Amino acid sequence: MTVGNIPRHVGIIMDGNGRWARKRRLPRSLGHRAGMNRMIGLISRAKQSGVKYLTLYVLSTENLARPRKELDGLFNLLRKYFDDNVKKLYAQNSEVRVIGDLSVLPPDVRLKLIEGEENSPENADFCVIFAINYGGRAEILNAAKRAAEAGEDISEEKFSSLLYTGGIPDPDFIIRTGGELRLSNFLIWQAAYAELYFTDVLFPDFTDELFSSALEEYSHRNRRFGKIEDDK
Ligand code: IPE
Ligand code: IPE
Ligand code: MG
Secondary structure (H helix, E strand, O other): OOOOOOOOEEEEEOOOHHHHHHHOOOOHHHHHHHHHHHHHHHHHHHHHHOOOEEEEEEEEOHHHHOOHHHHHHHHHHHHHHHHHHHHHHHHOOEEEEEEOOHHHOOHHHHHHHHHHHHOOOOOOOEEEEEEEEEOHHHHHHHHHHHHHHHOOOOOHHHHHHHOOOOOOOOOOEEEEOOOOOOOOOOOOOHHHHOEEEEOOOOHHHOOHHHHHHHHHHHHOOOOOOOOOHHHO
């Protein structure tokens, strides 16, 4: 499906893997594996659709308090993803970025993520941003500390440049699967004027077609940014 008015930057809160597994009487780890496979598909679809930036909420700062067993499974999936897929992204001229506090992750995972970012092409025509141990509040606090250290007067633009997402335009469209109606600490500064889209579909069931329908809905949204209709 081709749609007009494509969002430049899309964020996805990929929620519902655990419930997807429970419905099938499978362990949660298999839900996360199914979610990872779906994520791979959506990265391609987003690029084909003309999206320029895709931010994927992989793991929140709060998720780090989950049981060790679940986290170990998630880290294994990340290891595998970065080993198997990142070079394919480079080959398609896609840039890889990682946002979040990587310092507390297992060292080998941290290294893979940093290398994934460092080896990625420059001037790419598509950028995938993985939010890992990411929290909007932690990000804002970190930027505030850097601003205080610099000691200069600070503008919204300057502050934005100090966030993990420095240099990346704000998200135009945020999709959350899994039925919850909240942001759960995702891009809370950057989402000020994002269009929000919530669906009950659990992430592993969020097909390319459903993603395209969400983009189609975005194309009909009327973004006013506080102005009145005639102002445009
Ligand atoms: C989202 O799925 C993935 C992560 C938060 C890591 P969940 O694991 O939160 O799935 P539900 O919400 O329990 O179904
Ligand atoms: C949000 O999902 C985080 C990710 C999808 C990575 P959660 O399942 O952690 O969110 P809550 O706990 O329902 O708010
Ligand atoms: Mg959840």
